[in-house]
Amino acid sequence: MSATMTAAHQGAPNGAALASATVLEIKGLVKEYSAGKPVLKGIDVAVPAEGITAIIGPSGTGKSTLIRCINRLVEPTSGSIRLHGAELTGLRGRNLRLARRRIGMVFQEYNLVERLTVMENVLSGRLGYVPLWRAWLRKYPEEDIQRAFMLLDAVGLPEHATRRADALSGGQRQRVGIARALMQRPEILLADEPTSSLDPRTAVEVLELLTRLTAAEGVPVIINIHNVDLAKRFARRIIGMSGGSVIFDGPPEELEQHHLRAIYGGEDWL
Numbered sequence: 001m002s003a004t005m006t007a008a009h010q011g012a013p014n015g016a017a018l019a020s021a022t023v024l025e026i027k028g029l030v031k032e033y034s035a036g037k038p039v040l041k042g043i044d045v046a047v048p049a050e051g052i053t054a055i056i057g058p059s060g061t062g063k064s065t066l067i068r069c070i071n072r073l074v075e076p077t078s079g080s081i082r083l084h085g086a087e088l089t090g091l092r093g094r095n096l097r098l099a100r101r102r103i104g105m106v107f108q109e110y111n112l113v114e115r116l117t118v119m120e121n122v123l124s125g126r127l128g129y130v131p132l133w134r135a136w137l138r139k140y141p142e143e144d145i146q147r148a149f150m151l152l153d154a155v156g157l158p159e160h161a162t163r164r165a166d167a168l169s170g171g172q173r174q175r176v177g178i179a180r181a182l183m184q185r186p187e188i189l190l191a192d193e194p195t196s197s198l199d200p201r202t203a204v205e206v207l208e209l210l211t212r213l214t215a216a217e218g219v220p221v222i223i224n225i226h227n228v229d230l231a232k233r234f235a236r237r238i239i240g241m242s243g244g245s246v247i248f249d250g251p252p253e254e255l256e257q258h259h260l261r262a263i264y265g266g267e268d269w270l
């Protein structure tokens with residue numbers, strides 16, 4: 001397997017991607033928030049069906065935009081995004097809602113409903129599946145409740161089911177966020193800077209948990225992360241972005257200082 005780099009990165013998926021089955025294939029993805037000023041300049045990425053793929057790059061380079069184009073929180077300007085071969089761009093209404101059920105998301109600021117209990121927050125991961133009247137009446141199927149308890153146990157919060165979300169620490173909230181995302185039984189999980197609001201030790205604990213649980217559930221993860229050391233430690237694959245383009249795509253052991261200089265610019269910080 002070899003990493004691809006600037007000029008060599010002409011859009012073809014690299015050896016790492018070809019070696020493993022692909023769950024998500026992004027081709028020629030462009031996003032312009034203002035006409036003629038692309039933030040994403042034709043992204044080509046093939047995400048493997050297992051493990052963590054980390055997106056690194058300087059602030060403002062389009063990492064969040066890329067992640068949010070996948071579940072259409074951000075509308076792509078052009079290009080293709082295929083999940084298990086099915087095109088996601090252009091979906092509307094019910095078809096978009098059905099596609100979103102297949103894509104879990106973990107957020108930097110957790111996005112829990114603060115006044116609801118931990119259990120209700122986890123169960124809300126089923127909202128795309130359960131009829132709304134059931135959710136309003138809090139009548140989730142028994143199977144969902146069992147799974148929510150199992151996931152709360154797995155994230156180390158079995159005793160917190162009835163606590164309000166706003167009574168939890170940041171690390172605990174993110175554990176609830178992970179349980180909620182997995183409650184959805186997603187085919188892929190997006191994590192948009194999931195550890196940026198956490199202290200360094202809690203960040204490692206949350207990434208360990210994310211790695212373990214998603215491996216157990218067989219869910220591949222795309223994570224947008226600022227900390228390069230954590231990306232190298234937990235990801236199987238690194239995508240380095242700069243100026244709205246992918247300039248490194250390969251396994252962590254191939255990410256060298258010259259790549260980091262190309263991604264982040266300069267070298268006085270290295």
Ligand SMILES: Nc1ncnc2c1ncn2[C@@H]1O[C@H](COP(=O)(O)OP(=O)(O)OP(=O)(O)O)[C@@H](O)[C@H]1O
Nearest residue numbers: 033034039057058059060061062063064065066224
């Ligand atoms: N909703 C929006 N409307 C207009 N411009 C936006 C919007 N969201 C992001 N941008 C711009 O797009 C560019 C890329 O932003 P994005 O948040 O994707 O970058 P990022 O690499 O995730 O940055 P960070 O690491 O700081 O979160 C930035 O210049 C940003 O100002």
